[in-house]
Amino acid sequence: MxxxxxxxxxxxxxxxxxxxxxxxxxxxxxxxxxxxxxxxxxxxxxxxxxxxxxxxxxxxxxxxxxxxxxxxxxxxxxxxxxxxxxxxxxxxxxxxxxxxxxxxxxxxxxxxxxxxxxxxxxxxxxxxxxxxxxxxxxxxxxxxxxxxxxxxxxxxxxxxxxxxxxxxxxxxxxxxxxxxxxxxxxxxxxxxxxxxxxxxxxxxxxxxxxxxxxxxxxxxxxxxxxxxxxxxxxxxxxxxxxAEAYEPSPGRHCARCDFRALCPEFRNVPAADQVRLRQLVDQFERLRAEQDRLDDEMTRAAEELHRAAEELGVHRLPGTRSTALRRREETWQYSLDAVRPELEAAGLAERVASGRTEEVRRLVRDPALDPELRRRVAETGARRVRWYWELEGNGERSRTSD
Ligand code: SF4
The missing domain is CATH 3.90.320 (Lambda Exonuclease; Chain A)
Incomplete structure (x- = not known):
């Protein structure tokens, strides 16, 4: 050290x-x-x-x-x-x-x-x-x-x-x-x-x-x-x-850095490795494009299934080998800007010092907190509901797209 x-x-x-x-x-x-x-x-x-x-x-x-x-x-x-x-x-x-x-x-x-x-x-x-x-x-x-x-x-x-x-x-x-x-x-x-x-x-x-x-x-x-x-x-x-952690962190600031000749980010690949690595980069590029295409296709299929499930009022859609199960997830989001004045007035601003939403959730669940203050803090929250699909087949479930 x-x-x-x-x-x-x-x-x-x-x-x-x-x-x-x-x-x-x-x-x-x-x-x-x-x-x-x-x-x-x-x-x-x-x-x-x-x-x-x-x-x-x-x-x-x-x-x-x-x-x-x-x-x-x-x-x-x-x-x-x-x-x-x-x-x-x-x-x-x-x-x-x-x-x-x-x-x-x-x-x-x-x-x-x-x-x-x-x-x-x-x-x-x-x-x-x-x-x-x-x-x-x-x-x-x-x-x-x-x-x-x-x-x-x-x-x-x-x-x-x-x-x-x-x-x-x-x-x-x-x-x-x-x-x-x-x-x-x-x-x-x-x-x-x-x-x-x-x-x-x-x-x-x-x-x-x-x-x-x-x-x-x-x-x-x-x-x-x-x-x-x-x-x-x-x-x-x-x-x-x-800890002597001196990793390069490239970005726009590299344009005005005087040490590019010494920096691994800007070092040239040795001639002996260039052909092999070029092929690997090309392969990586193709796979990335294919992955993006599959992600888009998956999102469209999931949206179409959601529409069909809502129209029919069902939550289980059987396929040939698996069944698609429609699942619901509910979370609460809090705006720290809305909560902070209430807590500052109550001398409790320290309870959200790190600025993480989880701190607000903890406050809302804290039975030691004044019930009226808890109610006001809870009212600043917004409910977020999201639906997603799971596949069930051969006794196993796997989570899939939204
Ligand atoms: S050129 Fe290298 S050392 Fe200079 S800012 Fe960029 S990443 Fe950092």
Whole structure:
């Protein structure tokens, strides 16, 4: 068993997408080909850090390493942060210093990105002069152990809210960004856990900030159920890394993977095996087509038998060697979205924490539960009835199609 290293958001996401790619990056430490849009994002973040750091008024931290900010003792007063604490010319000079042409496909592409960066930084700067944030940290590296799983991350900005809590903000230079992205962002969820583990104040908001449109997409902090879902997936990734489970997981992401030449998914078949394997693949293809044809035929025959049985009001249809028996199966389906508000109001949301329908069924059958609540939960269910055929012959029964 290997030791699982602290998981960052990008490491977690990489393993989920493809464990083998994770190994190439985090175990073998293979370099990736530089890409212009990543370079661009890094440069803009560097300049934003220069721009915002003078505004930082540090907050007390619980404990822990990675103190990259000044302490309260070192922070003299807010006077030094009065606008303009950095002129526009100084901002552009910082941008010039940070710029690198690494990874761009052509001089024209680099020039386009460079102009885009200048434009969005200047617009962001102008907006900042009108309304200064109150950061307690910028580009801060935080670490924590989340119920045994080591995690870490670099957080673009943590702000003090008017109520005295904290707001986490992550800048995005991507072309598109929506409020839905903020709602579903695992990155923001992980950052919430990191900040809650390192700061005494509560997290009151999470923001993905779209720099191209100067739009903050703000959402409330995640609730326990949301975080538990992320924790479970982090646990799966952490277990996989400890077990050194590095299987390739091919998909659309392979198109931007730099390790295809090393990946078994993309390795060529040796010449000596090509003829034999081509024949096997052709045979497999024929069998699959035949199987699909038989499945369709079976479904049509079963439907015709159901129609005949309903018209005649019978449930046994004799054949030459077997008898077809019409069987009924009844199940109840529950919508967790409909059930959850009832259970939250009763303080029982934990009973459906995993989100499985079986948990709701268990609740409905639980005699210890308030009968009125059981009735209301049961009413959210929908009955599903399905008919299917069994074949009976020579004393044996076999289940067949619907
Ligand atoms: S090519 Fe695809 S399957 Fe292979 S390592 Fe890269 S991402 Fe994974």
């Amino acid at each position: 290997a030791l699982a290293p602290p998981l960052s958001y990008s490491s977690f996401r990489t393993y989920l997408e493809c464990p083998l790619r994770w190994k190439f990056l985090y175990v073998d430490r293979l370099p990736e080909v530089p890409r212009g849009y990543f370079t661009f994002g890094r440069v803009v973040h560097t300049v934003l850090e220069d721009l915002l750091r003078p505004l930082v008024v540090p907050s007390a931290r619980r404990a822990g390493p990675g103190e990259s900010q000044r302490t309260l003792d070192e922070w003299r007063s807010g006077a030094e942060a009065k606008a303009p604490w950095m002129t526009r010319a100084e901002l552009l000079a910082a941008y010039d210093r940070a710029w690198t042409g690494e990874g761009y496909g052509s001089a024209e592409e680099e020039a386009r990105y460079r102009a885009l960066g200048e434009d969005l930084l200047v617009r962001y700067y102008d907006q900042l002069l009108d309304e200064q944030p109150k950061p307690v940290a910028v580009e801060e590296h935080l670490e924590a152990r989340w119920d045994g799983i080591p995690i870490h991350g670099y957080i673009d900005r943590i702000d003090r809210t008017p109520a005295g809590g904290l707001e986490i903000l992550d800048y995005k230079t991507s072309r598109e960004l929506s409020a839905e992205d903020a709602k579903g962002s695992d990155q923001l969820s992980l950052y919430q856990v990191l900040v809650e583990s390192n700061y005494p104040e509560p997290v009151e908001g999470l923001t993905l900030y779209h720099l191209r449109s100067l739009t903050p997409h703000r959402v409330p902090p995640r609730d326990r159920r949301h975080l538990t879902h992320l924790y479970d997936r982090l646990g799966t990734v952490s277990d996989g890394i400890r």
